[in-house]
Amino acid sequence: DTGTRGAGLQLAGPGLGGEKQGWSAASSEARLKVMLVGDSGVGKTCLLVRFKDGAFLAGSFISTVGIDFRNKVLNMDGVKVKLQIWDTAGQERFRSVTHAYYRDAHAGLGCHLLSLTMLSGLFPSQAWLTEIHEYAKQDVVLMLLGNKVDSTQERVVKREDGERLAKEYGVPFMETSAKSGLNVELAFTAIAK
C-alpha cells in the first residue's frame, strides 16, 4: 500500500485520472489527500515515515526531489479513511511542481510544518500558510505543526509564538517530534477527523 514514486507525476498527477476522492455512496469510506508542506529540513519526510512505519529516519538528511506520496488507512469510528499523504519538497526550485498538487488537496489538509530549531523562526510558516490559501481550494483544512520538539537545546521558537501564528490564521497548532513520535499519530488523526 506504500507509494514511493519519486515524482509520482505520471501516475497520480492532478487531473490525470485516478480514483475519485471524497465520501463514497455508503459514507463508510473516505479518501483524503493530505499535503505536507514547509521549508526544506523541517522534517516532513520523517513525520510521514514515523506515521506510516512507526520509525525514525536517522542519519544523513536526504532532501525530497519534487514530490512523493504514501498511503495509510485509518479506521475512525467505523469509517475507513484512506489517507493519501503527499510529501512535497521544501526546496524553492521544486515549488512550481508542488503547486500543481495543492489544487485538489480537498478536505484533507494543507499542513505546514515548522521546525522549532530553524533560526528563520516563524516567518516561513506565514509564507507557507499564505501560499496554501492561494493555491488550494477554499475549504482546505489546515493545521500548523511545530516539529523537532525533542531538540530542546536548539529550540528558538516558543510554543506561544506558534500558537499565536496559528490563531492569526485560524488553524489548529500542535508540536510534534518525528524522532520520539510525540503527537505524530495525533496530528494526522486530527486532520483526518
Ligand SMILES: Nc1nc2c(ncn2[C@@H]2O[C@H](COP(=O)(O)OP(=O)(O)OP(=O)(O)O)[C@@H](O)[C@H]2O)c(=O)[nH]1
Ligand atoms: N531531532 C529531530 N530531528 C528531526 C526530526 N524530524 C526530522 N529530523 C531531522 O531533520 C532532517 C530533515 O528531515 P526531513 O524529514 O528529511 O526534512 P524535509 O522537511 O522532508 O526536507 P525536504 O525534503 O528538503 O523538504 C533530517 O536530518 C532528520 O533526521 C525530529 O522530530 N527531531
